[in-house]
Structure formats: structure tokens, C-alpha cells
Amino acid sequence: MQNLRKRVPTILTADEILDKAFRKVNKIDKQGPDKVELVKRKSMARIASATDVISSTLMKYVKAFPSINERTDFLAEMIEVTVGIDKMKKALGNLDWAASKIKELQKQYTSKVMTSSSTFAADNARKAYYGRASSVVNKIAPDLEFLSYARNEFRKVPDFNDDMLTFVIAGFPNVGKSQFLRTISAAEPEVAAYPFTTKGIEVGIHEANHRRYQVIDTPGLLDRELEYRNRIEMQAVTALKHLANSILFILDPSESCGYLMEGQLRLLESVKTLFPGVPILVVENKVDMIDSGSDRLKMSAATGVGVQEVMAALRDSVKHLEAVEPLF
Numbered sequence: 001m002q003n004l005r006k007r008v009p010t011i012l013t014a015d016e017i018l019d020k021a022f023r024k025v026n027k028i029d030k031q032g033p034d035k036v037e038l039v040k041r042k043s044m045a046r047i048a049s050a051t052d053v054i055s056s057t058l059m060k061y062v063k064a065f066p067s068i069n070e071r072t073d074f075l076a077e078m079i080e081v082t083v084g085i086d087k088m089k090k091a092l093g094n095l096d097w098a099a100s101k102i103k104e105l106q107k108q109y110t111s112k113v114m115t116s117s118s119t120f121a122a123d124n125a126r127k128a129y130y131g132r133a134s135s136v137v138n139k140i141a142p143d144l145e146f147l148s149y150a151r152n153e154f155r156k157v158p159d160f161n162d163d164m165l166t167f168v169i170a171g172f173p174n175v176g177k178s179q180f181l182r183t184i185s186a187a188e189p190e191v192a193a194y195p196f197t198t199k200g201i202e203v204g205i206h207e208a209n210h211r212r213y214q215v216i217d218t219p220g221l222l223d224r225e226l227e228y229r230n231r232i233e234m235q236a237v238t239a240l241k242h243l244a245n246s247i248l249f250i251l252d253p254s255e256s257c258g259y260l261m262e263g264q265l266r267l268l269e270s271v272k273t274l275f276p277g278v279p280i281l282v283v284e285n286k287v288d289m290i291d292s293g294s295d296r297l298k299m300s301a302a303t304g305v306g307v308q309e310v311m312a313a314l315r316d317s318v319k320h321l322e323a324v325e326p327l328f
């Protein structure tokens with residue numbers, strides 16, 4: 001997966017870009033056979049330098065943002081949810097426009113300087129370029145602001161490892177998701193921020209048969225019924241479908257979690273509709289407290305009973321996706 005956090009540099013404001021461009025030009029000096037020629041050379045060099053700083057800064061930003069044509073993966077979906085792909089493209093298009101406009105201005109005003117017959121005319125042409133270039137950069141000030149905001153939003157998107165097959169855990173609060181994740185993870189699960197939830201996502205790495213699997217618990221997202229989620233949260237959930245190779249849905253027949261089985265099964269149905277085509281394994285937890293007598297898989301995340309069988313079933317559900325050779 002492309003790493004958004006590292007790739008996109010700090011985005012300067014319009015004022016900062018102009019500052020950077022024009023601060024540098026003042027240091028430029030030139031030699032010349034006479035006063036007029038000297039001012040002309042200096043003016044052209046200053047115009048060239050300002051053009052270079054502005055256009056290369058803008059093009060650096062354009063290149064740093066990912067180019068996305070379809071929302072086919074987690075990253076694209078997250079960009080759509082957080083800032084909107086079309087809005088991002090429009091802003092980048094405007095930066096691209098500004099960069100070429102500045103180069104056009106350079107040509108135009110350099111030739112004005114060249115044909116100047118006095119220091120006054122040459123200076124005026126240079127100043128006119130400064131004015132025009134500044135207004136071009138100021139015109140894209142809102143775009144720069146938007147891209148800076150986008151960059152900050154991107155930093156909240158966890159960068160999951162997409163080399164690993166991924167299991168996403170769902171189920172109401174207190175059914176035992178975290179406990180399960182801790183039990184099956186090789187190390188303490190890490191907590192990552194995720195847009196639109198106040199609680200962090202927990203990511204555990206499960207190891208078996210020399211392979212690693214990523215297991216994700218999503219508090220605040222897959223532990224509520226659909227009607228309680230707003231549009232943005234729905235999309236954040238939807239983004240997970242690009243990541244989930246299989247879903248583990250945990251039920252708590254003891255109902256000590258505070259939710260009746262009826263409601264839990266309703267949530268299961270809504271999760272199914274959210275992830276069409278993704279296999280869902282349903283398991284009953286807390287079998288140490290109660291055995292429902294159903295024919296579903298059963299486990300106790302607390303005592304460890306049945307946990308390995310559940311993991312084996314999950315791994316089995318993605319077997320066709322596994323690389324032939326173990327990863328480590």
C-alpha cells in the first residue's frame with residue numbers, strides 16, 4: 001500500500017511560497033558591461049529563479065499526492081471518505097495550472113526585459129512579473145489550504161500492511177473482541193488512529209505455519225447497528241471491505257455483554273450486507289459461561305478453549321489467497 005503519511009510533504013501556504021521565492025531572488029547579483037545590461041541580466045535571473053522556486057514547489061506537491069482513478073482499494077476509499085477524490089484532483093489540477101502559468105509569465109516578461117532600452121523599463125518588467133506571479137499563486141491559496149488539510153487527514157489513516165492477509169473482527173461491545181485479539185496475537189496488539197472513530201483501531205499480528213496474518217478490531221465501527229451510523233462512518237466501514245479477506249463475527253450467547261442475541265444476530269445481518277463477497281465466520285464466545293447448544297463454532301477467549309480452532313477456520317477461509325511459499 002502506498003504510504004500516504006511519509007510521502008506527502010508539508011504544504012506551504014501561498015504567502016509562504018511567495019516569501020520563499022522572492023526572498024531568494026533578492027540575493028541574486030550579476031555583472032554587466034554597462035548599467036542597462038547589468039539590470040537586464042539581474043532582472044532575468046531573478047525572474048528565472050522565482051519561477052523555478054514556485055513551479056518546482058507546486059509540481060512537487062502535485063507529484064506527492066497519489067493519483068487515483070478508481071476507488072478499488074482501501075487507500076482510495078479512505079481518501080474519498082476523508083477529503084474526497086474529486087476535490088483533491090481539482091486542487092491538484094489548479095496547482096498544475098499555476099505552475100505552467102508561472103512559466104508562461106517568465107517567458108513573457110523575460111522578453112520584455114530583453115527588449116528594454118533603460119534600467120527603468122527592465123526593472124518595471126521584473127516588478128510586473130512579480131505582481132502577476134503573486135496573483136497566480138494567491139489564486140490557488142484555497143487549493144493549497146485544502147491540500148494541507150488533506151495531508152493532515154491522511155496522517156490519521158493507518159497504514160495497514162497489505163502484504164498480509166487480513167481478518168476483521170466484528171460484534172457488539174463486550175462480546176470479547178479485544179480479549180480474543182490479545183489471545184491470538186504474537187505480540188501486544190498495536191493501537192492505530194482511524195478517522196471518524198474516537199477509539200483507536202487495534203491491530204494484532206497472528207503467526208501460524210510460518211505465515212503472518214493481520215487481525216483488526218474496529219471499536220466504534222463494526223459494533224453498532226447500521227441505523228446508528230452516519231454517512232461518513234458508513235464509508236469508513238466500507239473502506240474496510242477492501243482490506244478484509246475474511247471477517248470474524250463474535251456472538252456472546254451469555255448476553256453478559258449487555259446485548260440480547262436477537263440484536264446481535266441483527267448486527268450480524270447488517271455486517272453481511274456491508275461486506276458482500278467477504279467470507280464471514282460466526283463464532284460464539286464465552287463458552288465457559290454458557291453453551292447454547294447451537295452448531296456454531298464455540299470458544300472462550302478468556303480460557304483459550306476453542307480459540308485455535310477458530311483461527312484454523314479463519315486461515316482456512318483464505319487458503320486460496322495464500323502465496324505458495326510461506327512468507328517467513
Ligand SMILES: Nc1nc2c(ncn2[C@@H]2O[C@H](COP(=O)(O)OP(=O)(O)O)[C@@H](O)[C@H]2O)c(=O)[nH]1
Pocket residue numbers: 171172173174175176177178179180285286287288289299300301302303
Ligand atoms: N467469561 C468470559 N468472559 C470473557 C470472555 N471473553 C471476554 N470476556 C470478558 O468480557 C468483557 C469484554 O471483553 P472485551 O474483550 O473487552 O470485549 P470487546 O468490547 O468486544 O473488545 C471483559 O470483561 C472480558 O474479560 C470469555 O470467553 N469468557
Ligand SMILES: [Mg+2]
Pocket residue numbers: 177178179217219
Ligand atoms: Mg474491545
